[in-house]
Amino acid sequence: MKHIDEYRDGAAARALAAAIRKLVTRPWTVMEICGGQTHSIVKYGIDQLLPASVTLVHGPGCPVCVTPLELVEKAIEIASRPEVTFCSFGDMLRVPGVSRDLLSVKAAGGDVRIVYSPLDAVKVAAENPRREVVFFAVGFETTAPAVAMAVLQAAHLRLGNFSLLVSHVLVPPAMEAILSSPDNRVQGFLAAGHVCAVMGYEEYGPIAARHRVPIVVTGFEPVDILQGVHLCLRQLEEGRAEVENQYARSVRREGNLAAQRPVREVFRVTPRKWRGVGEIPQSGLGLREAYAAFDAERRFGLADRRSEEPPECISGQILRGVKRPGDCPAFGVRCVPEHPLGAPMVSSEGACAAYYRYRN
Amino acid sequence: MEDATKKDEKDGSGDAGAFSCPSPVQQYDSVLLAHGGGGRLTHQLIEQVFLQAYGNPLTEERHDGAVFELPAGRFAFTTDSYVIRPLFFPGGDIGELAVNGTVNDLAMCGARPLYLSAGFVIEEGLPMDTLRRVAASMQRAASRAGVRLVTGDTKVVDRGKGDGVYINTAGIGQVVAPRRVAPSSVMPGDAIVLSGDIGRHGIAIMAVREGLEFESVIESDCAPVSEPVLALLEAGVEVHCLRDLTRGGLASTLVEIAEATRLRCEIEEEAIPVREDVRGACEILGFDPLYVANEGRFAAFVPGREAGRALDILRRHPVCESAQIVGRVTGGGKDEVGERGGTGAGRAGAVTLRSRIGAMRVVDMISGEQLPRIC
Numbered sequence: 001m002k003h004i005d006e007y008r009d010g011a012a013a014r015a016l017a018a019a020i021r022k023l024v025t026r027p028w029t030v031m032e033i034c035g036g037q038t039h040s041i042v043k044y045g046i047d048q049l050l051p052a053s054v055t056l057v058h059g060p061g062c063p064v065c066v067t068p069l070e071l072v073e074k075a076i077e078i079a080s081r082p083e084v085t086f087c088s089f090g091d092m093l094r095v096p097g098v099s100r101d102l103l104s105v106k107a108a109g110g111d112v113r114i115v116y117s118p119l120d121a122v123k124v125a126a127e128n129p130r131r132e133v134v135f136f137a138v139g140f141e142t143t144a145p146a147v148a149m150a151v152l153q154a155a156h157l158r159l160g161n162f163s164l165l166v167s168h169v170l171v172p173p174a175m176e177a178i179l180s181s182p183d184n185r186v187q188g189f190l191a192a193g194h195v196c197a198v199m200g201y202e203e204y205g206p207i208a209a210r211h212r213v214p215i216v217v218t219g220f221e222p223v224d225i226l227q228g229v230h231l232c233l234r235q236l237e238e239g240r241a242e243v244e245n246q247y248a249r250s251v252r253r254e255g256n257l258a259a260q261r262p263v264r265e266v267f268r269v270t271p272r273k274w275r276g277v278g279e280i281p282q283s284g285l286g287l288r289e290a291y292a293a294f295d296a297e298r299r300f301g302l303a304d305r306r307s308e309e310p311p312e313c314i315s316g317q318i319l320r321g322v323k324r325p326g327d328c329p330a331f332g333v334r335c336v337p338e339h340p341l342g343a344p345m346v347s348s349e350g351a352c353a354a355y356y357r358y359r360n
Numbered sequence: 361m362e363d364a365t366k367k368d369e370k371d372g373s374g375d376a377g378a379f380s381c382p383s384p385v386q387q388y389d390s391v392l393l394a395h396g397g398g399g400r401l402t403h404q405l406i407e408q409v410f411l412q413a414y415g416n417p418l419t420e421e422r423h424d425g426a427v428f429e430l431p432a433g434r435f436a437f438t439t440d441s442y443v444i445r446p447l448f449f450p451g452g453d454i455g456e457l458a459v460n461g462t463v464n465d466l467a468m469c470g471a472r473p474l475y476l477s478a479g480f481v482i483e484e485g486l487p488m489d490t491l492r493r494v495a496a497s498m499q500r501a502a503s504r505a506g507v508r509l510v511t512g513d514t515k516v517v518d519r520g521k522g523d524g525v526y527i528n529t530a531g532i533g534q535v536v537a538p539r540r541v542a543p544s545s546v547m548p549g550d551a552i553v554l555s556g557d558i559g560r561h562g563i564a565i566m567a568v569r570e571g572l573e574f575e576s577v578i579e580s581d582c583a584p585v586s587e588p589v590l591a592l593l594e595a596g597v598e599v600h601c602l603r604d605l606t607r608g609g610l611a612s613t614l615v616e617i618a619e620a621t622r623l624r625c626e627i628e629e630e631a632i633p634v635r636e637d638v639r640g641a642c643e644i645l646g647f648d649p650l651y652v653a654n655e656g657r658f659a660a661f662v663p664g665r666e667a668g669r670a671l672d673i674l675r676r677h678p679v680c681e682s683a684q685i686v687g688r689v690t691g692g693g694k695d696e697v698g699e700r701g702g703t704g705a706g707r708a709g710a711v712t713l714r715s716r717i718g719a720m721r722v723v724d725m726i727s728g729e730q731l732p733r734i735c
Contacts, residue, residue, distance in 0.1 A: 004643065008716045010630075010717045010718050013716075045715050046719065336727070337727035357724050358723075
């Protein structure tokens with residue numbers, strides 16, 4: 001496949017790994033932000049090609065993993081209502097709430113559907129005017145434009161039976177939170193290529209400068225990731241802390257302006273709670289007042305619900321890169337994909353699920 | 361078959377002509393609950409749909425079961441139920457699937473398929489034409505695989521209680537393999553021969569079900585594999601084990617074998633054939649082709665020295681033209697893989713994969729079904 005095969009080439013990957021081994025003189029810890037990158041690293045065994053002194057830690061860039069428990073609970077409550085058709089991306093269905101997940105709601109007769117695009121949910125709403133159609137809007141900057149388009153479309157069609165349960169989060173504030181944490185060990189970042197394809201990477205300059213960390217915008221294939229690691233380590237070895245773009249084939253400095261426009265139109269930046277991490281200021285998106293009619297939390301009167309995480313799950317530390325899945329006593333024992341204690345064991349992009357699937 | 365048709369025609373017109381009061385409707389466009397009632401409509405359904413499609417001397421008796429003689433020897437007996445939405449998909453349909461699936465299960469036992477039974481659970485309201493198409497497709501698949509449909513059953517359930525039609529088939533076949541073809545025969549040093557490219561069936565179904573459109577239509581690989589399997593056995597290839605790769609895909613099959621034998625299966629990612637369009641669809645959906653379902657693919661475990669010959673024989677059959685040697689079986693050993701320090705990945709009874717970039721990882725069974733990802 002063009003634009004993929006050349007970035008999965010074994011010889012190119014090994015050459016980069018050799019260059020990294022030659023370059024490194026000290027131990028370094030680098031975090032890849034995005035769960036897609038975590039998945040590639042574990043799936044292809046990229047970390048096995050790196051010298052032992054280089055540690056890759058996995059960041060909070062898995063939208064499923066960071067969706068707070070109370071929102072999962074709200075989703076379950078809404079989806080259980082007889083008048084509701086609840087639409088969601090596939091991997092949210094198995095995320096455990098306090099006592100059950102959306103798949104169990106479906107099994108109990110709830111109308112829960114997997115959609116591939118938020119616009120599909122708008123279509124369902126238009127075709128079923130008697131149903132309350134709710135879309136579970138989970139994701140980073142990558143999915144926000146499509147969700148915004150769905151809201152604009154629903155407004156255009158004057159759909160009174162469409163609403164969103166919004167749990168959108170933003171990457172740069174999370175990086176800021178990780179770097180500001182007293183137990184931080186991250187010395188360099190691989191920024192998420194797809195997020196930057198939408199948003200560009202201008203916001204990363206101040207973070208790199210303030211915290212003295214190199215940030216490399218990186219793609220998702222093995223050769224991309226090794227190039228990203230190489231660029232990041234070279235900066236660390238040379239004492240630089242700049243923003244570089246490894247993923248130039250998809251990412252421009254200013255990002256995709258056409259995709260940013262609907263996001264700004266529909267959403268405003270809000271504080272948001274991240275599962276396992278807690279509330280991060282200015283780290284989420286919420287519907288603007290002009291589009292409040294599409295807010296499912298208001299429509300169903302659920303705004304004030306709060307839920308506590310199971311105490312045994314250390315997903316907060318995993319998502320901040322403080323611990324790795326193997327450090328958790330429950331990993332692979334009481335927490336497995338069939339009975340996950342926390343979201344990182346659920347999503348294909350969750351660090352615990354990736355380790356369980358490819359390493360256990 | 362001809363007899364059955366004539367009899368129906370006579371029954372229908374004869375009844376209508378004999379009474380002066382309005383005759384009951386005899387020909388329905390769709391299946392009624394009454395078609396499962398055991399009376400005339402049931403009889404008509406069997407005669408006009410099933411026997412018309414695949415009546416043969418053994419069904420002529422109209423008996424409660426098929427009675428036949430078997431040659432001396434060992435026999436394989438298997439059953440499987442088929443539930444699929446949509447009933448018709450690019451590259452096949454539920455009828456073809458129901459025949460091929462059971463034929464393939466028999467082939468995996470090293471057996472030549474002989475006779476099949478077919479049980480139908482039909483949802484009230486299913487168009488009669490649909491049922492006819494399914495039955496005709498079963499007959500075509502049976503002819504292609506050299507097997508006969510000799511007995512069957514029909515039940516009708518309320519509308520909304522089934523996806524159109526569910527089919528169960530059971531089959532009996534004569535074992536032609538001179539040695540035991542089973543996981544317990546797998547040995548260290550065996551080569552793992554994959555009969556063709558993987559993932560087509562699962563992606564074809566997914567594409568129709570979810571309304572995904574790709575540049576070209578991806579067709580299911582649904583096909584009988586008894587012919588190439590029998591060719592291997594007849595050529596005297598020392599076949600240790602055969603497994604068809606259905607739900608759960610190549611990965612789950614190999615994990616089952618490794619767990620059952622406590623041996624290790626080592627596969628090479630680069631050697632596993634996946635068609636370009638299937639790879640593209642998997643990239644979009646976030647699926648791993650190793651776990652995607654197939655309906656006309658199998659893995660053969662043969663001694664390493666026999667692998668080349670087995671591959672040559674398989675590739676002569678169109679259904680196996682993209683066959684490849686994808687790995688080998690070893691005797692377990694110490695932990696080589698895993699998060700630095702290892703997590704037990706190199707244990708006996710595991711499947712490991714050498715990735716394109718040369719690193720090793722464990723291949724595990726998937727938990728539940730693959731769910732499309734968010735971004």
